[in-house]
Amino acid sequence: MKLVVQVRLLPTPVQAAALEATLRACNEAATWVSQVAFAYATLKANLRAGRLGRPGSARYRRATQKPVAFRPFGAQPYDDRVLSWQIADRTVSVWTTGGRMKNVAFTASVEQLATLALYRRGESDLVHRDGMWFLNATCEVPEAEPNTEPVDFLGIDLGIVNIATTSDGEIMAGRELNRIRIRERGLRTKLQKKNTPSARRRLKKRRRKEARRARDINHKIAKHVVAEAERTGRGIALEDLTGIRERVRLRKPQRVTHSSWSFAQLGQFTCAECGHIDRANRVSQAWFACRSCGFVDHADRNGSRNIRARAWELWRRGAQSTAPAPPPKSAGGAGRKRSTTASGARCASPSL
Structure with missing residues (x-):
């Protein structure tokens, strides 16, 4: 069974600047490649499932005719060649455009540390969200052989x-x-109409x-x-x-x-x-x-x-x-x- 363990990175200002430059460079390169080779498994799956409208519709045409542009801070996958975990020290060593950056601290619970130490396998995604840095690590946890014949x-x-x-x-x-959604929707409407700097800050803070x-x-x-x-x-x-x-x-x-x-x-x-x-x-x-x-x-x-x-x-x-x-x-x-x-x-x- 595959699980994703998310830990928060605690980079210094210098380390954060290096991570930001790396994400920007990777996504700029991905956008350039997208214009040359416009083919994506996710896009094809969404088209087959009907999530982008019916064939021939305006939405369908926009999705199939325009190459994907990657966000400047889009998440990037790292394998074990360019990112290593020092779980006991709660640090990672990560490749950046400025070279190898060591001793980037992260915080995690005792349960997360145990799962990472025992079961982490494969890639980890570097994520920047709301001014914070995260690593999403893939863990493969063994599970008991289930009974495949249900009684009902x-x-x-x-x-x-x-x-x-x-x-x-x-x-x-x-x-x-539903009560939460109605309340949040009303609050968003009020803040959007106000459109002041403080209202925009509150919108950004509450969006997730x-x-x-x-x-x-x-x-x-x-x-x-x-x-x-x-x-x-x-x-x-x-x-x-x-x-x-x-x-x-x-x-x-x-x-x-x-x-x-x-x-x-x-x-x-x-x-x-x-x-x-x-x-x-x-x-x-x-x-x-x-x-x-x-x-x-x-x-x-x-x-x-x-x-x-x-x-x-x-x-x-x-x-x-x-x-x-x-x-x-x-x-x-x-x-x-x-x-x-x-x-x-x-x-x-x-x-x-």
């Missing part, structure tokens, strides 16, 4: 009002996250705050879901939401909420009890009432049960998953596992 599936319905609803009936509401809070909430929910699936020996089944921002058209008032949404969902009109499909089954955002058998339940809970049922049926048929495969055993991870996906469900074993 835990269906997860993902939404805006409720971030996640499981087929067990557990609802993880997104009220706190909302994202950090959302990431923390989502991370806690994801860990809880995975722990429950592991405890019960079940796989995890999710809706396949690839490219949904391009597939779904929204009214103008809904676009901001949709764009800031960590997840997305399509309407669920199928009864989890009898299978009857009717748009009128979804009586409101929160409630589902089957017009055929009279079954009534929370709409998200009904949707998660449908996802679980689809996942189990697809698994029995031997369909393949679009979930990321774990690293090979030689890299400390488990081998490739059989899992499931098709027509709106994405399924995987608990370890994924």
